[in-house]
Amino acid sequence: MSIIAIAGSPSARSRSNALLRYAAQALARQHGAVDSLGLQDICAEDLVQGNYAGQDAARLRQRVAPARVVLIATPVYKASFAGGLKALLDLLDQTALAGKIVLPLASGGSAAHLLALEYSLKPVLSALGARHILAGVYATEAQVRLDEAGQAQFDESIRERLDAAVTAVSLLLPAREPHASYDLGRLASRLQLAV
Template sequence: MAVLLIAGSPTERSRSAALLDAVAQRLQFRGVQSEKLLIRDLSPQALILADFGHPTISQAVGRVAKADVVVVATPVYKAAYSGVLKVFLDLLPQTGLQGKTVLPLATGGSPNHMLALDYALRPVLQSLGAKHILPGIYATDAQVAVTESGAYEVSAEIGLRLDEAVDTLIRDVLPAAEVHTKRFAPVHFSQVRCSV
């Protein structure tokens, strides 16, 4: 299972990036590796000018294409997801998320912007052909607090919701055959014994 974590914050350290890190840790704990794509590291000029041929853009779009699962995290600005994320999503092909499971994450100053996930981000993800969009997780500034050392710490409540989301991702995306082969070795029919 290929998991791509997309950081849609224009700043290097942010609460939405902390949510992504928390998801990555939970995936790793369950034996699933993930990669992170920081949109802020892509060429700003190529993003704004929609330069599809620019190496950073074509590589980023290719990484999305290879992923089975995409986790998108964004801060909420002006009751919508970040402009940096918007510009990147606009560069994806119309079927850029086709067949993929997507987990949207967002952070904002207050609970008042919680609906930005459903009314702003979810329609764009659906228009890009996502197979399954999990219920989004929204965290306020108080739920992703800054510690004395300057790091971000996810609250227990948000941590539980992230646990559930990661469990759902793994359950929904891992093919049933893969789950069975991990538990039982295949048995050839000639080895089957039955008594009557």
């Protein structure tokens, strides 16, 4: 079984990627290794030009294909998800998310953009074949605070919603095999690069 975490923010201080790290680390503890990727894994020129035939795009598709679970995090700008994430999703096959459990995560400046997951991201995920899209978690700037080192502090309501989302994913997956291994330090380091 494979879980992949896709970071849609290029920012070094990203609240959406903090949500992603939290969920990915919780799932890694329960189910083993979590792969992670982000905008930095695709050549910027290929992203901008939508170079579906590029090597980075092919690697992206190869990494997403075996995943049983896809975690997708994005900042919300102007009431929609990030353009960089859209460019990355455009490099996937049309049915890349078919048969997968998808958990969307997002952060935005205020609660005014709460429905961006429902009205902008989920339709794109559905167009990629996703039929099992779990209720997402949206957090505002006030609910996810980043300290000087970029470490996230979640308000209690967001932590509870993240824990509930992780539980929802876990209930749909088999338990981790006793000999499965994972490296939380590597995962955290990798997702830090993806912020």
